[in-house]
Amino acid sequence: MKxxxxxxxxxxxxxxxxxxxxxxxxxxxxxxxxLSWEWLSTWHRWFGQERHPFLLCARESGNLIALLPLCAxxxxxxxxxxxxxxxxxxxxxxxxxxxxxxxxLPGFKQKSxxxxxxxxxxxRSFDLLELExxxxxxxxxxxxxxxxxxxxxxxxxxxPQYVCPRMSLDARWEDLLERSRRSDNFKCCIRRLNKIASFxxxxxxxVNEITAAFGRHLALHVGRWIDRGGSSAFRTAExxxxxxxxxxxxxxxxxxxxxxxxxxxxxxxxFFGFESGDCYYLYLTGFDHAWSKYSPGxxxxxxxxxxxxxxxxxxxxFLRGAENYKFDWADNPRVTVxxxxxxxxxxxxxxxxxxxxxxxxxxxxxxxxxxxxxxLRQRPAPxxxxxxxxxxxxxxxxxREISRAADGQAMES
Numbered sequence: 001m002k003x004x005x006x007x008x009x010x011x012x013x014x015x016x017x018x019x020x021x022x023x024x025x026x027x028x029x030x031x032x033x034x035l036s037w038e039w040l041s042t043w044h045r046w047f048g049q050e051r052h053p054f055l056l057c058a059r060e061s062g063n064l065i066a067l068l069p070l071c072a073x074x075x076x077x078x079x080x081x082x083x084x085x086x087x088x089x090x091x092x093x094x095x096x097x098x099x100x101x102x103x104x105l106p107g108f109k110q111k112s113x114x115x116x117x118x119x120x121x122x123x124r125s126f127d128l129l130e131l132e133x134x135x136x137x138x139x140x141x142x143x144x145x146x147x148x149x150x151x152x153x154x155x156x157x158x159x160p161q162y163v164c165p166r167m168s169l170d171a172r173w174e175d176l177l178e179r180s181r182r183s184d185n186f187k188c189c190i191r192r193l194n195k196i197a198s199f200x201x202x203x204x205x206x207v208n209e210i211t212a213a214f215g216r217h218l219a220l221h222v223g224r225w226i227d228r229g230g231s232s233a234f235r236t237a238e239x240x241x242x243x244x245x246x247x248x249x250x251x252x253x254x255x256x257x258x259x260x261x262x263x264x265x266x267x268x269x270x271f272f273g274f275e276s277g278d279c280y281y282l283y284l285t286g287f288d289h290a291w292s293k294y295s296p297g298x299x300x301x302x303x304x305x306x307x308x309x310x311x312x313x314x315x316x317x318f319l320r321g322a323e324n325y326k327f328d329w330a331d332n333p334r335v336t337v338x339x340x341x342x343x344x345x346x347x348x349x350x351x352x353x354x355x356x357x358x359x360x361x362x363x364x365x366x367x368x369x370x371x372x373x374x375x376l377r378q379r380p381a382p383x384x385x386x387x388x389x390x391x392x393x394x395x396x397x398x399x400r401e402i403s404r405a406a407d408g409q410a411m412e413s
Contacts, residue, residue, distance in 0.1 A: 130340050
């Protein structure tokens with residue numbers, strides 16, 4: 001058996017040094033697009049300026065066989081707290097990356113996961129290891145549990161995150177349609193649209209057309225959510241810039257796909273996703289409410305699934321969110337989790353005590369305050385249901401009290 005060596009590549013320059021090997025390994029792995037060099041290097045450029053790339057590389061005979069893309073950052077949660085070294089997945093939080101994990105060549109994932117996790121368990125590797133967005137069936141999660149769950153030097157827990165509905169494309173399109181809950185509705189909708197002379201189904205995947213397709217998609221997506229508090233995907237200019245850049249980078253790698261319904265010379269529905277390996281990942285959707293009587297969004301979903309099946313893909317992944325329309329088709333849901341490991345350092349003990357106290361304090365807030373607080377955090381601009389200054393000040397006061405109580409508890413601990 002050949003020996004596997006671990007190398008650590010650090011800093012932004014490491015992303016450039018590893019690009020060619022990373023891309024080749026990704027193509028061979030069939031992994032989700034969120035583990036690609038294109039996605040993660042773009043994410044770091046837009047969101048990772050304060051996070052130091054910390055990439056664990058597994059090599060066999062000099063060849064890259066696995067990669068664990070991490071970031072390290074130093075955090076000080078309050079003026080009383082000690083500095084905390086937090087290690088996390090590159091790509092977490094901003095960008096809504098599901099299935100973050102180790103990237104490995106076929107046959108090497110479990111072995112590499114064990115080696116990487118054992119490496120991270122070494123003293124002073126981290127105060128807090130927080131791996132967000134892993135699939136619950138990930139072998140990396142198995143390795144984390146094996147290594148940390150029963151080790152008294154660490155505090156280990158798994159926090160559920162999202163349900164990701166999926167549809168197995170294991171039959172002809174006609175049979176898949178009959179298996180869905182809305183087959184008659186789809187047939188009716190497509191018949192109606194086919195009677196409209198201007199109806200077109202278009203696909204955009206050429207990098208030179210991505211900017212225009214993204215602009216159409218953005219307008220339809222934002223319009224879809226405007227009456228429901230706004231879209232979390234495009235709340236800031238940074239999110240918009242990142243998504244466009246990532247779409248273009250992945251288009252160069254042959255993964256980006258916009259699917260559109262056009263009526264009367266305008267785009268009325270747009271789906272934005274990625275194709276990787278034998279799976280299509282539906283990332284964002286949008287449609288024109290003015291044409292809702294023709295159900296362009298629902299019809300486009302059926303067309304998107306039909307095209308994925310006809311291209312020979314084996315899975316259609318709706319990604320995070322348990323919306324009803326996904327379960328009209330889905331038959332193979334997946335769950336993502338966050339794995340948290342705290343060491344026995346003073347900074348980690350402080351963090352655990354502080355977070356535990358904050359969780360208790362939040363649990364004691366009345367439901368109306370929780371709802372208002374969530375909305376305030378989600379919305380950077382005033383909304384139709386903005387709280388009164390009195391309510392806002394009460395919520396801010398509650399947050400201050402939570403933090404003060406947490407600091408006091410942490411100091412006692």
